[in-house]
Amino acid sequence: MTEVCPGCGQLDQVQHVPAVYHGGHSFYRGQGPVSAIPAGDSVGYARAQVSGVAVSAVARSLDPFPPPRRGGGLLAAVFALALVGGCFLALPLSAADDPPPGGGAAEALGIALFSLPSLCVFVAVGTLLWLYVRRVRAHRRQRRGVPAATQLWEQGWFCHRCGGVYFADVRSERLLTPAHFRQLVARAGGYER
Numbered sequence: 001m002t003e004v005c006p007g008c009g010q011l012d013q014v015q016h017v018p019a020v021y022h023g024g025h026s027f028y029r030g031q032g033p034v035s036a037i038p039a040g041d042s043v044g045y046a047r048a049q050v051s052g053v054a055v056s057a058v059a060r061s062l063d064p065f066p067p068p069r070r071g072g073g074l075l076a077a078v079f080a081l082a083l084v085g086g087c088f089l090a091l092p093l094s095a096a097d098d099p100p101p102g103g104g105a106a107e108a109l110g111i112a113l114f115s116l117p118s119l120c121v122f123v124a125v126g127t128l129l130w131l132y133v134r135r136v137r138a139h140r141r142q143r144r145g146v147p148a149a150t151q152l153w154e155q156g157w158f159c160h161r162c163g164g165v166y167f168a169d170v171r172s173e174r175l176l177t178p179a180h181f182r183q184l185v186a187r188a189g190g191y192e193r
């Protein structure tokens, strides 16, 4: 059993934080809107299946996990840029095939000039790759912090009457806002947001 809520001094609306969090997720499955499908001369009708998870605002405010890593947009940009850089690389090669008039110095200058765009692109590719590796590493570090964060999170109690969280030991005798509680949990996990 836990202590009474420091906000209202009562216990009847108090619930364990993990229970509030999991109770705030509901799974749904149902029929989507009707859509018309042309089938020969006639038109057929079909309903799409829809399913998903609905998360309550309270559950969202008590989420102990780090934000999910974003998709591979950065990696796609790296591939696209590398491709462009490869095309630019063809420029100095074609210039070498067809030397401009004016001797060796002019030829060297021409190759250097034509190489510049591909050099810029490859520097950009390197920077993006570095950013990507950094993001993946930061995400791994955050995942490693999850057990420590959830350990603190599991000690929290939520009062539905006051809308606040408290710890049932001497550490806190005041009510925390869900945002503040989440911040403490994130700090325990080393992934402050």
Ligand SMILES: [Zn+2]
Residues within 6 Å of the ligand: 005, 006, 007, 008, 009, 010, 159, 160, 161, 162, 163
């Ligand atoms: Zn209360």
